[in-house]
Amino acid sequence: MSKIATLRSRIETPDLTADLHLYPSEQGGRKLSIDIGWGCPCAPGNAATDCWDGYPLLDTTMLPGERRRVGFFFLSGADAVNAIRPHGKFYLRESRVIGEAIIIADRFSTP
Numbered sequence: 001m002s003k004i005a006t007l008r009s010r011i012e013t014p015d016l017t018a019d020l021h022l023y024p025s026e027q028g029g030r031k032l033s034i035d036i037g038w039g040c041p042c043a044p045g046n047a048a049t050d051c052w053d054g055y056p057l058l059d060t061t062m063l064p065g066e067r068r069r070v071g072f073f074f075l076s077g078a079d080a081v082n083a084i085r086p087h088g089k090f091y092l093r094e095s096r097v098i099g100e101a102i103i104i105a106d107r108f109s110t111p
Contacts, residue, residue, distance in 0.1 A: 014071025052080035
């Protein structure tokens with residue numbers, strides 16, 4: 001399988017699904033919306049250690065303060081999900097915590 005085909009298949013099948021909440025701007029969240037292709041460090045705790053590059057798989061723009069169920073793609077795939085899963089949620093960071101995501105399901109868990 002080519003590199004492009006591998007990347008496409010990984011993006012089409014989210015590494016995990018989560019209920020994402022972007023914090024409102026007035027509560028320390030972003031001032032601007034996020035859009036397709038946006039990504040950020042994701043951490044199992046609200047400290048800036050042990051972050052994983054994560055990308056919410058959006059189909060439309062998401063505004064600060066909004067909540068939405070979305071898939072996530074991680075550059076490190078199973079390694080990221082296995083590090084985050086035990087915490088049940090993770091935090092989105094941009095020099096500070098700008099949102100949180102509660103894990104609903106992931107593709108690496110065994111039934």
